[in-house]
Amino acid sequence: MKKNCILLLLLAAAHYCTAQSTLPEPNPQAPSNANFYYENKGQIIDNAGNLRNDVLYYTEQGFPKTFLMQEGIAFTRTMVGDTAQANAPDTALRIDMIFACDREKEISCAQLIPYEEAKDHLNYYLPHCPNGVTDVNGYARIVYENAYPDIDVHLYSNSVAMKMYFVVKPGGDPDQIALLFQGQDSIALLANGSLKMFLNNWELSLAQAYAYEIDNANNTNVLGWLPAWNHNGSGTVTVATANYNTAHTLVLAIGSETPQPLGVANMDWSVYYGADFLQSEARICSGQGTTVYHAMSHWDPNRYFAAQNGVTLPVGNTHYDWYISQFDNTARQWGTYYGGSKLDQVAALASNAGGSSSANTGVVWVAGITCSNDLIPGTVLPQYAQFYQDKDAGQGGTPMPHSKFDGLLASFDNLGKLKYKTYFGGTSDDIIKYLHIDQQQQYLYLVGNTKGSNNFSNSPNGQTNGSFPLYSGPNNNFYFKNQKCAVDREDGFIAQFRLRDMSLVWSTLFGGSGKDNIVTVTTKDDIVYIGGQTWNNNGGLNESPSPASAHSTCSFPLSNPNDGSFFQNSNNSYNKNMFIAAFNDKRKLVWSTLLGFSVEGLMDISFNSKGQLLCLGTYNISSQYAPQGAAPNSLGLTPLYNNGHSYFQALPSTPASTNTLMKFSPDRRLLWSTPLAFNNTTSSAQETDFSRSFRAANLVLDGDRIYTTTHIAGINLSVTAANGAYLQAQNASNAGGTTQWDSYIMSLDAHEQLTWSTYFGGGSTPNTMDYEHDFPTGLCVQYPYLYLTGQTNSTNAPYIYCIPGSMIPNSYCDQAYYMGTQPYSANYDAFISRFKIDGLPTGIKEGRKSGDITCTLYPNPVQHSTHLGISSNKNRPVQIQIYDQNGRLLRSIPQLLHAGLNAFNLDCSALPAGRFYITITGENVHITHKMTKL
Numbered sequence: 001m002k003k004n005c006i007l008l009l010l011l012a013a014a015h016y017c018t019a020q021s022t023l024p025e026p027n028p029q030a031p032s033n034a035n036f037y038y039e040n041k042g043q044i045i046d047n048a049g050n051l052r053n054d055v056l057y058y059t060e061q062g063f064p065k066t067f068l069m070q071e072g073i074a075f076t077r078t079m080v081g082d083t084a085q086a087n088a089p090d091t092a093l094r095i096d097m098i099f100a101c102d103r104e105k106e107i108s109c110a111q112l113i114p115y116e117e118a119k120d121h122l123n124y125y126l127p128h129c130p131n132g133v134t135d136v137n138g139y140a141r142i143v144y145e146n147a148y149p150d151i152d153v154h155l156y157s158n159s160v161a162m163k164m165y166f167v168v169k170p171g172g173d174p175d176q177i178a179l180l181f182q183g184q185d186s187i188a189l190l191a192n193g194s195l196k197m198f199l200n201n202w203e204l205s206l207a208q209a210y211a212y213e214i215d216n217a218n219n220t221n222v223l224g225w226l227p228a229w230n231h232n233g234s235g236t237v238t239v240a241t242a243n244y245n246t247a248h249t250l251v252l253a254i255g256s257e258t259p260q261p262l263g264v265a266n267m268d269w270s271v272y273y274g275a276d277f278l279q280s281e282a283r284i285c286s287g288q289g290t291t292v293y294h295a296m297s298h299w300d301p302n303r304y305f306a307a308q309n310g311v312t313l314p315v316g317n318t319h320y321d322w323y324i325s326q327f328d329n330t331a332r333q334w335g336t337y338y339g340g341s342k343l344d345q346v347a348a349l350a351s352n353a354g355g356s357s358s359a360n361t362g363v364v365w366v367a368g369i370t371c372s373n374d375l376i377p378g379t380v381l382p383q384y385a386q387f388y389q390d391k392d393a394g395q396g397g398t399p400m401p402h403s404k405f406d407g408l409l410a411s412f413d414n415l416g417k418l419k420y421k422t423y424f425g426g427t428s429d430d431i432i433k434y435l436h437i438d439q440q441q442q443y444l445y446l447v448g449n450t451k452g453s454n455n456f457s458n459s460p461n462g463q464t465n466g467s468f469p470l471y472s473g474p475n476n477n478f479y480f481k482n483q484k485c486a487v488d489r490e491d492g493f494i495a496q497f498r499l500r501d502m503s504l505v506w507s508t509l510f511g512g513s514g515k516d517n518i519v520t521v522t523t524k525d526d527i528v529y530i531g532g533q534t535w536n537n538n539g540g541l542n543e544s545p546s547p548a549s550a551h552s553t554c555s556f557p558l559s560n561p562n563d564g565s566f567f568q569n570s571n572n573s574y575n576k577n578m579f580i581a582a583f584n585d586k587r588k589l590v591w592s593t594l595l596g597f598s599v600e601g602l603m604d605i606s607f608n609s610k611g612q613l614l615c616l617g618t619y620n621i622s623s624q625y626a627p628q629g630a631a632p633n634s635l636g637l638t639p640l641y642n643n644g645h646s647y648f649q650a651l652p653s654t655p656a657s658t659n660t661l662m663k664f665s666p667d668r669r670l671l672w673s674t675p676l677a678f679n680n681t682t683s684s685a686q687e688t689d690f691s692r693s694f695r696a697a698n699l700v701l702d703g704d705r706i707y708t709t710t711h712i713a714g715i716n717l718s719v720t721a722a723n724g725a726y727l728q729a730q731n732a733s734n735a736g737g738t739t740q741w742d743s744y745i746m747s748l749d750a751h752e753q754l755t756w757s758t759y760f761g762g763g764s765t766p767n768t769m770d771y772e773h774d775f776p777t778g779l780c781v782q783y784p785y786l787y788l789t790g791q792t793n794s795t796n797a798p799y800i801y802c803i804p805g806s807m808i809p810n811s812y813c814d815q816a817y818y819m820g821t822q823p824y825s826a827n828y829d830a831f832i833s834r835f836k837i838d839g840l841p842t843g844i845k846e847g848r849k850s851g852d853i854t855c856t857l858y859p860n861p862v863q864h865s866t867h868l869g870i871s872s873n874k875n876r877p878v879q880i881q882i883y884d885q886n887g888r889l890l891r892s893i894p895q896l897l898h899a900g901l902n903a904f905n906l907d908c909s910a911l912p913a914g915r916f917y918i919t920i921t922g923e924n925v926h927i928t929h930k931m932t933k934l
Helices: none
Strands: 005-007 037-039 055-059 065-069 072-079 091-099 111-125 133-148 151-157 162-168 178-182 186-189 195-199 202-206 209-214 220-222 228-231 236-240 249-254 267-273 278-286 291-299 310-312 321-328 331-338 344-351 364-370 406-412 418-424 429-438 443-451 490-498 503-510 516-524 527-534 541-544 556-559 577-583 589-597 601-607 613-621 625-628 638-640 657-664 670-679 698-702 705-713 741-748 754-760 774-782 785-792 829-836 847-850 853-858 865-872 876-884 889-897 900-907 914-922 925-933
Touching: 037 111, 055 111, 072 202, 091 133, 091 195, 186 228, 278 344, 278 829, 291 364, 291 774, 291 785, 321 344, 321 364, 406 443, 443 527, 490 527, 516 601, 541 589, 556 577, 577 601, 589 613, 589 638, 601 698, 613 698, 613 705, 638 670, 657 705, 670 705, 670 741, 698 774, 705 774, 741 785, 853 914, 853 925, 865 876, 876 900, 876 925, 889 900
Parallel strands: 005 202, 111 331, 278 774, 344 429, 406 429, 429 516, 490 516, 541 556, 625 638, 741 774
Antiparallel strands: 037 055, 037 133, 055 065, 065 072, 072 091, 091 178, 091 310, 111 133, 133 151, 151 162, 162 249, 178 236, 186 195, 195 202, 209 220, 209 249, 228 236, 267 829, 278 291, 278 785, 291 321, 291 344, 321 331, 344 364, 364 406, 364 429, 406 418, 429 443, 443 490, 443 516, 490 503, 516 527, 527 577, 527 601, 556 589, 577 589, 601 613, 613 657, 657 670, 698 705, 705 741, 741 754, 774 785, 785 829, 847 853, 853 865, 865 900, 876 889, 876 914, 914 925
16 A cells, blocks of 8 residues: 655665665665566566566566566556445556657667666466466666667665666767656646656656766766756656766766664564555564565555556456565565465465475465465475365366355475465365474474365365365374254364375364364474364363264364363353364374453464463453463353462453463463453454454464564553663554554563563554554564564554665665555555564563562663562552652552562653662561662
8 A cells, every 4th residue: 555645766775785886876875675676577467467578677566566668667556446335446557757769759769788686586376377487586776778879777776765867978968868758647847846747646756856977987976956857748858957077977866865774772674565555464484594484465456567558447456465485684585476366365374494395395385265266286296295186176167256265275495486286175165274384293284264164075185076175094083074063154174284295194173063263283292282262152062081083063072181181161151262172193182171262262372392382362351361270260261370470460450352371281281371461442242354364463482482462452551671672662553542553572581571572563654544553463583583574554663674784785675665545445564573582681680578578670770661570478458669769759559469470560761860769568568679760
């Protein structure tokens, strides 16, 4: 989504992608990989579906989309039809700028020459590329050589936009420069020296140019006059110049410099990632060494060349494709487009880098949903791909209606080339929501849900008759097909593949008569754990023996091993429960328990180094928590357990939505459960609009250190400063609203103490939108870095920090986000941000004890806020007071302590720098802590 008034040729700071420029500049700036010019090898078509071999180069991520032809440049954009109106057409806009060396014939004389080849490449696997178009090279600079006699035109870029230079060599005459514009409604010369073209509410601008000379020794000298645009009234624009040394080279450069942003604290890289329109469902995972993989749903109708200049109406171009990338230490290695003629959305990403099967079946795996029936198949040999479903099940080769979709699974090698593709589903709606690769066993697991299927196979082969691919396996595995439940809405499914030959080992449904979603899966010692959400009420729950091989009722399967494992078999009045289940190495169900209310379910599960299972639940309700304790409850409430030494966040006094972090022992006893990150809305009434593949929260472990993310609306939570760590004290979008969202990051150390928390997001400038969203949708650790990705429609945001090229060569840099102005626009860019985590605190620094009370204060010294932890052996009232060094009382906070660990964030942002004293007083209690405010 891009703003309608574009300063096309604005210079801004970036990092160097090549050793030196081919054109000396007074203050040289490096090009942006986001605005490189890629060669057309047959992947460019217009919105009528025709191949456009007249397009020689194009920009991939920049805006406006730029197509370079022999005669000049075509700038395009697409205006989305009003989504509030049925069948409102999209509108393709195109303005051409022709380098008319022969003004009478209005033709170009130039030859295009690329320079400064990019370090990355692109691959295209789209319906009009039946064999794929791969290894598409990009270039930082394109030169229109002799666009006019002895005058070259250089196209370059920076971190936000394209740049252009007219290079007048000795003997050339700048009066020969003529730009013929075609397709626009009108042209205006503005008082600030810029040139503006108007087309159907789109404004395309060329900034005021400046002039400099280059002498024979390549020294530059900025001249004291400014070139002036002239328009003849019929589309031809010339430029007026003044005196210069004609023995030197004259350069007319369009744009001006801007300062180069650097990293902030431990955030050393943060960029927008995407093109015009929508990028969503972003995922990120670590590979080998310093490599990370990124995948997202990508909708950019501007990649289709407008068939004619002016206004055209495209048909059928508004759909998502997959876009997968590999980065190595922030430098992009490749980007791959994959999709069909209809909707294809990303939901999950996993890496098998270094796995013994990666050479055969692929390094990076992506899964999601598709409505397309014309996806390009992979190149994996048959012996390495025993399971293969080549069409949307039961559709007979006919493209599905847009409301129907199958699961889609594909893999790519370390150069982004397609290796393997299969559909996975039946005749109804089937969604893959999560991927997990067991690196040791070399198994791949899919989980998701299927809606309304009533035709099932029991075969390891891909199906052609529309049946959903289930397989009980050879070992009497747990198996459920749910054919008899006429009222069934949705069931979860889990499927296990052997990676070396992509054979289906096991596939089963998991659910009851209501709606069941499986959204996460992991393994430990060949035990499979799944988590999600069930909408089955008390009458729809069935307790099975443990271990269980079969499930034949329409009730949700619960299983109690009766060995001390946490087991809760009661639902709650909201009828939306988190659950977790485990299957042993024989794939028998050995444990399945409810965990209380959740709108989105159990979102992430992961094991720490001790074999303890961490679980993150999302959109819980503060009024739906059980009294504290490790035992299950009979009310169907979410269990809370303050174990006395781990971080515990007290519940708010008014209803709010929260996340919940839980920890289970290796023998599945509840060891700890705390609420996290409150919102001022409860979210209890309905599901989110992103329910197909949106991830409301993320959990990742680095050894025993815990990182979580979520999104926060309106309410300003306390933040926890850590020395040298990024800190944003409040929601940047709207501190008091309920529709503006920022990301929120939390870090807990190996002792499960909160050591860092911060908002992360932005707003729009000017603030004219009724929504400003920053959603974190993916998180991974590639030590010593934490990578965060998500989607944003904020313009004033922390996604403009690119590392200088001298520090990390070829680091990807895109600082540009363009905002649409239509009131019905809801477009997003993706973002990727990186935080250095090896310097984060690893434990509590200081403690005080008085009687049965122990107090810790961290961090100390304090920048904005500090974390106060108080352990008590019983419930008791205390006063928390802050004094300055003169003994003056500044603040007094009455607080009721609960037995166990009580955690508070003290906002110290209003305190001046200096020394202060915090006291905790009560019956037989008096503790004083020194605190230094920076």
